[in-house]
Amino acid sequence: MKHLALAIFLAVLFNQHLTVHVEAGDNFIRTRGVHFLLNGNPYYANGFNAYWLMYVASDPSQRPKVSAAFREATSHGLTVARTWAFSDGGYRPLQYAPGSYNEQMFKGLDFVIAEARRYGIKLILSLANNYDSFGGKKQYVNWARSQGQYLTSDDDFFRNPVVKGYYKNHVKTVLNRYNSFTGMHYKDDPTIMAWELMNEPRCTSDSSGKTIQAWIMEMASHVKSIDRNHLLEAGLEGFYGQSTPKKKRLNPRLDIGTDFIANNRIPGIDFATVHSYPDQWLSSSNDQYQLSFLNNWLHAHIQDAQFILRKPILLTEFGKSWKDPGFNTYQRDQLFNTVYYNIYSSAKRGGPAAGGLFWQLLTEGMDSFRDGYEIVLSESSSIANVIAQQSHKLDQIRKIFTRMRNVGRWKRARAMRRGQWHGRNGGRRIGN
Numbered sequence: 001m002k003h004l005a006l007a008i009f010l011a012v013l014f015n016q017h018l019t020v021h022v023e024a025g026d027n028f029i030r031t032r033g034v035h036f037l038l039n040g041n042p043y044y045a046n047g048f049n050a051y052w053l054m055y056v057a058s059d060p061s062q063r064p065k066v067s068a069a070f071r072e073a074t075s076h077g078l079t080v081a082r083t084w085a086f087s088d089g090g091y092r093p094l095q096y097a098p099g100s101y102n103e104q105m106f107k108g109l110d111f112v113i114a115e116a117r118r119y120g121i122k123l124i125l126s127l128a129n130n131y132d133s134f135g136g137k138k139q140y141v142n143w144a145r146s147q148g149q150y151l152t153s154d155d156d157f158f159r160n161p162v163v164k165g166y167y168k169n170h171v172k173t174v175l176n177r178y179n180s181f182t183g184m185h186y187k188d189d190p191t192i193m194a195w196e197l198m199n200e201p202r203c204t205s206d207s208s209g210k211t212i213q214a215w216i217m218e219m220a221s222h223v224k225s226i227d228r229n230h231l232l233e234a235g236l237e238g239f240y241g242q243s244t245p246k247k248k249r250l251n252p253r254l255d256i257g258t259d260f261i262a263n264n265r266i267p268g269i270d271f272a273t274v275h276s277y278p279d280q281w282l283s284s285s286n287d288q289y290q291l292s293f294l295n296n297w298l299h300a301h302i303q304d305a306q307f308i309l310r311k312p313i314l315l316t317e318f319g320k321s322w323k324d325p326g327f328n329t330y331q332r333d334q335l336f337n338t339v340y341y342n343i344y345s346s347a348k349r350g351g352p353a354a355g356g357l358f359w360q361l362l363t364e365g366m367d368s369f370r371d372g373y374e375i376v377l378s379e380s381s382s383i384a385n386v387i388a389q390q391s392h393k394l395d396q397i398r399k400i401f402t403r404m405r406n407v408g409r410w411k412r413a414r415a416m417r418r419g420q421w422h423g424r425n426g427g428r429r430i431g432n
Contacts, residue, residue, distance in 0.1 A: 004149055005389030011031050011214050013165065017083055019294075021063075022366055024111070025039045025040075026039070026190060027039065027124065027190035028190045028230070029043055029190075029193045029194070029230070029231060031270050031271055031311065031312055032307060033310060034306055034310055034311060034312055034351065034352035035312060035352070035354070036271070036312050039396070040062055040400040040405075041401070041402045041405060042397075042398055042402065043354065043398065043404075044347055044354050044394040044395070044397055045079045045080040045122065045353055045354065045355040045394065045400050046079065046080075046355055046356065046387065046391040046394055047078055047079065047080030047081060047082065047314075047355055047356070047357035047358075048073060048078055048081055048082075048141075048357055048358055048359075048360065048361040048375070049078075049081070049082045049083070049317060049357055049358065049360045049361065050069060050081055050082075050083050050085045050315075050361045050362075051082075051083055051309055051360065051362060052083075052360075052362075052366075052369055052392070053066055053069075053081070053083045053108075053109075053112040054083065054085070054087070054094070054105065054109040054112055054119065055084075055087065055105075055108070055109045056108070056366075057108035057109070057111045057112050057115075058092065058102075058104050058105045058107065058108030059108075063115075065363055065365065066111065066112060066115055066368060067115055068363040069362070069363040070115055070116060070118075070119040071119065072361075072363060072377045072378065073119070073121065073284065073361060073377075074119050074120060075377075076119065076377055076384060076388040076391060077387075077389050077391020077392060077394075077395060078361075078387070078391060079120060079121055079122060079291075079391075080121065080122045080123075080314055080355060080357060081116065081121050081122075081124070081357075081361075082122055082124040082125075082196070082317075082357050083111060083112065083124075083125065083126070083250070084126050084127060084129070084134060084199070085125040085126060085174050086126065086127055086128050086134060086135070086170070087105060087134045087135060088128075088129075088134060088135025088136065088139040088170075088356075089135045089139040089142075089143075090134070090135055090139070092105065093105065093134075093135065094106060094109070094216075095135075095170060097143070097195070098140075098143050098166045099166070099169050099173070101173065101206075101311050103361040104135065104176065106414055107180055109177075110179045110180045110181045110182070111181055111402060112181065113179055113181070113182065113186070113189060113191055113192065114181035114182050116191050117182065117189075117191040119230075121191075122191065122192070122193035123192050123193060123195065123393050124192075124193055124194045124195075124196055124233075124292060124307065124316065124357075125174070125186075125194075125195055126166060126190055126195075126196040126198065126199045126235060127167075127170065127171055127196060127197060128170070128197070128198045128199070129173060129198065129199045130198055130201050130202050131199070131200070132240055135298055137154050137155075137157035137158075137198075138154045138157075139156050139176065140166050140167060141153075141154050141156055141157055141160075141163060141427055143161055143163075143166060144156075144162045144166070146162045146216070149162050149163075153205050153362045154207040155203045155204065155206070155211070155257075155281055155289045156356065157342045158201075158203055158211050158212060158214075158215040159211060159215075161405065162217075164215075164218070167219070168219070168222050170222055171195075171219070171222060171226070172226060174186060174227070175187045175195070175226045175227045176225070178182060187226060187229060187230065188229065190229075190319075190371075192230055193230070193231060194230055194231035194232060194270070195223055195227070195230055195231070195232050195233075196232075196233050196234070196273075196316075197216060197219050197220065197223070197232070197233070197234050197235055197237040197343055198234070198235045199235050200236075200237050200275065200351070201215075201216075201234065201235055201236070201258060202257060202258065203215075203256065203257035203258070204255070204257055205257070205258055205317055206257045206328050207255045207257050208242055208257070209241040209242050209243070209258060209262060209263075210260040211257060211259055212257050212258050212259070212385065213259065213263060213266075215305070216266050216269065216358060217266050220266055220267075220268025220269055221268055223268065224268045224294050226330065228369055231270040232268055232269060232270050233262065233269060233270065233271050233272070233273050233314075233316075234263055234266075234269055234273070235273065235316075236258055236260060236263055236264070236272070236273050236274070236275075237256075237258070237273075237274065237275040237317075238272075238274035238275060238276070238297070238301050239251050239255075239256055239258050239259075239260060239303040240259065240260050240261065241257075241258060241259025241260065241261070241262060242259060242416060243259050243261045243262040244259075244260075244261050245263075247260075247300065250296065250300055252278075252282055252293070253279035253281075254281070257262055259270070260272070260274070260301065260304070261304065261308060261309070264309050264311065265309060269311075270307055270311065270312075271311050271312040271313060271314060272301070272304075272311055272313040272314075272352075273313070273314055273315075273316045274297070274298070274301045274303050274314075274315050274316070275316060275317035275318065276294055276297055276298065276315065276317070276318045276339070277318065277319065278290035278291070278293050278294050278297075278315070278320075278335075279320050279324050280321075282295075283324075285335075287326075287331055290335075291334065291335065291338055294338055294339070295338060295342065296337065297422075298315065298338075298339065298342040298343075298353075299342065301313060302342065302346050302351060302352060302353045305352040305353070305417055306327065306346075306351055306352045309352075310353045311352065312353075312354050313352050313353055313354070314353075314354060314355055314356070314357065315339060315343065315353070315355070315356040315357065316356075316357050316410065317355075317357065317358075317359045317361070318335070318339050318356060318358055318359065319335075319358050319359040319373035319375075320332045320335045320336075320359075321371075321373050322372050323372035324372075324427060329380060329382055329383065330382075332383060333382050333383055333386050334381060336358065336387070336390075337386060339356050339358075340356065340386070340389075340390040340393075342354050343355060343390075343394075344390065344393050344394065344397075347394060347397050348397055350401075355394065356390075358373075358375060358387070359373045360373055360374055360375070361374075361376075361377070362374045362376050363376070363378075364376060364378060364379075375387075377395055
């Protein structure tokens with residue numbers, strides 16, 4: 001790495017902030033302050049989204065696509081995947097009625113977890129959707145309506161006791177699932193990095209943020225009552241709310257009832273998340289303005305994670321669509337480089353940003369899943385190189401910090417041995 005002396009100096013500083021007892025080598029990712037740890041060592045990860053994994057894997061004949069995606073990901077240094085652990089009602093659902101599950105779909109998720117483990121990939125599993133795709137909160141509300149509940153809005157998902165009971169039961173079912181491939185319960189499997197309460201929760205009917213705040217508090221407590229092994233995050237996009245009114249000017253004119261600071265301060269939430277889609281949020285502005293917004297957006301959230309939340313942060317969704325007017329691959333490379341630079345700059349200082357997960361990874365032969373944001377690594381060498389370079393840079397940081405921690409442990413062990421030797425010899429000095 002360039003500036004190795006500076007990197008080592010930073011590692012020493014970082015090491016001073018990480019005077020922690022090493023967790024047993026159980027392969028669960030933990031947090032300590034603003035850092036992720038894996039078996040006591042700093043953890044950084046370049047990653048991707050692949051919402052389709054369970055859906056595709058539920059058909060045994062299609063499972064090679066899952067394996068191919070994981071294989072291509074690992075060959076580019078990608079080690080974290082975010083995917084859906086929900087599919088409510090509709091076509092080929094996981095949960096076809098409240099508390100009733102399709103075993104074939106669940107076996108698809110079993111396979112995804114087993115295959116991720118085989119390729120050394122950690123998973124972030126999302127437990128529900130804000131949107132109608134794969135059922136979402138609308139399906140939960142409709143289920144409750146069919147049982148006689150009078151509900152006027154899909155946002156009643158966050159308020160109605162019957163709906164909340166359905167959601168809690170889904171959480172319990174997934175976390176306690178016995179994996180037919182690995183022979184482990186999901187809640188005991190370190191392949192899973194974290195649970196996500198919901199993909200992009202929004203409650204536009206209550207812009208005060210109180211509804212979402214209460215829901216996250218209740219559901220975080222519920223998850224932790226079942227599973228203390230895994231990390232938990234809320235699924236937030238990062239919009240600022242009423243707790244920091246001056247910061248709301250950073251939002252892209254969206255008022256959706258979430259609050260990046262207040263929501264992530266909830267004790268059961270272990271790390272913060274942020275999403276960024278400048279091409280969607282600022283669609284009428286030019287490319288340079290969108291990149292400037294992205295820089296400011298990421299910088300603000302990384303600073304807040306470090307100094308206000310004091311928790312790690314992951315950029316769990318970002319991308320640029322080839323369907324945008326005037327799109328070219330250079331623009332997409334530039335956006336990825338902007339994201340990756342912000343993450344790397346924080347990570348090399350020992351800051352809270354630990355990785356980014358682009359939307360979305362596909363493999364060849366998945367044309368029906370193309371949405372404009374897809375990355376097929378074998379198709380585009382320029383973006384594949386950008387991704388691989390970031391993976392390498394984060395891995396170098398991890399190695400330096402790990403090496404410095406190991407040197408510190410060795411020195412402490414040597415000092416302890418010397419102390420014990422002097423104690424046995426009455427403090428006498430032997431020899432010259």
